[in-house]
Amino acid sequence: MTEHQAKETHLHPDAVPLVDWATANKNVYKHMEWRTAYNSAAYLVPVIESMKKTNPAITILDVGAGSGSISATFAQIIGTKGHVTALDLNPATIPRCKAVAEEMGVIEMMSFQQGEVHKLPYEDNTFDIVHCHQLLTHVNAPWDALREMLRMTKPGGVVAAREGDWETEVRWPQLPGLVKFHGFAGSMLVGHGGTKSAGRQLVSWALRAGAKRSQITPSYGTWSYTDPELKKIYAQGIIRDALHGPVRQAGLKSGLTEDDFDEMEKDFEAWIGMEDGVLAMMHGEIMIKK
Numbered sequence: 001m002t003e004h005q006a007k008e009t010h011l012h013p014d015a016v017p018l019v020d021w022a023t024a025n026k027n028v029y030k031h032m033e034w035r036t037a038y039n040s041a042a043y044l045v046p047v048i049e050s051m052k053k054t055n056p057a058i059t060i061l062d063v064g065a066g067s068g069s070i071s072a073t074f075a076q077i078i079g080t081k082g083h084v085t086a087l088d089l090n091p092a093t094i095p096r097c098k099a100v101a102e103e104m105g106v107i108e109m110m111s112f113q114q115g116e117v118h119k120l121p122y123e124d125n126t127f128d129i130v131h132c133h134q135l136l137t138h139v140n141a142p143w144d145a146l147r148e149m150l151r152m153t154k155p156g157g158v159v160a161a162r163e164g165d166w167e168t169e170v171r172w173p174q175l176p177g178l179v180k181f182h183g184f185a186g187s188m189l190v191g192h193g194g195t196k197s198a199g200r201q202l203v204s205w206a207l208r209a210g211a212k213r214s215q216i217t218p219s220y221g222t223w224s225y226t227d228p229e230l231k232k233i234y235a236q237g238i239i240r241d242a243l244h245g246p247v248r249q250a251g252l253k254s255g256l257t258e259d260d261f262d263e264m265e266k267d268f269e270a271w272i273g274m275e276d277g278v279l280a281m282m283h284g285e286i287m288i289k290k
């Protein structure tokens, strides 16, 4: 690994995953269900639309699909001749993914699979598109994950990834509890073997996975919480999943105090009601043409 491909590997001795994805309760995924292909994979939508013109039986694998709301919109876009497979490490996601697909009217065009991104249970050259959203930031060898995604993509197909860049997360107002949460969540992410600057490293990881620079199309997008209802869903998700239960216990072990957690909760509650309260983060996006 060169200095430029550096990954943050300084683990805090007491750090645990912010979310243990292998065993997370299905409720953890609820605040992600507003995500669609249009708001979370907009860079890929025109490529799907154009591919569909010559190949209506398009196949997409969504890796780390969570509740599958992005996967289900892919199914809506490709139409009834195509097929989307939603895969996730956590078996708790599968019933929720099925319910989302049912609600969105695409259950017939989808299948669901438990699996791990570094060892995907498919033959080489199986899918037209292999996609992930906010997955590589959580895994400890993201270049190997991309290599595996490339392996299963058909020649002429595309690997697409969009990842947040936690270091670029900004918020207003700068409430102390929100600032504290930013530091805490970042150290938990790194403690888990993840990366706080994933968005900016995607091109580097794709090169390390064996792609040539000419195959890679990078772009950048933002993710933001400005809408009052979405702010509430996001902040209540943080309070429920990150400021209570095992994550709070881990934070207490790593040096935070009960007062710190109370301050974070109080400030997230206050931020929900603030008219000028906003949060945003840059995301990196790449498409790798095989």
Ligand SMILES: C[S@@+](CC[C@H](N)C(=O)[O-])C[C@H]1O[C@@H](n2cnc3c(N)ncnc32)[C@H](O)[C@@H]1O
Binding pocket: 021, 022, 032, 033, 035, 063, 064, 065, 066, 067, 068, 069, 070, 087, 088, 089, 090, 093, 115, 116, 117, 118, 132, 133, 134, 135, 138, 139
């Ligand atoms: C932040 S969520 C994103 C979910 C979905 N892509 C979205 O954006 O709504 C990350 C997802 O990746 C899954 N995941 C984490 N590590 C994984 C791995 N090694 N292999 C497959 N899935 C994994 C988690 O269970 C979780 O559902």
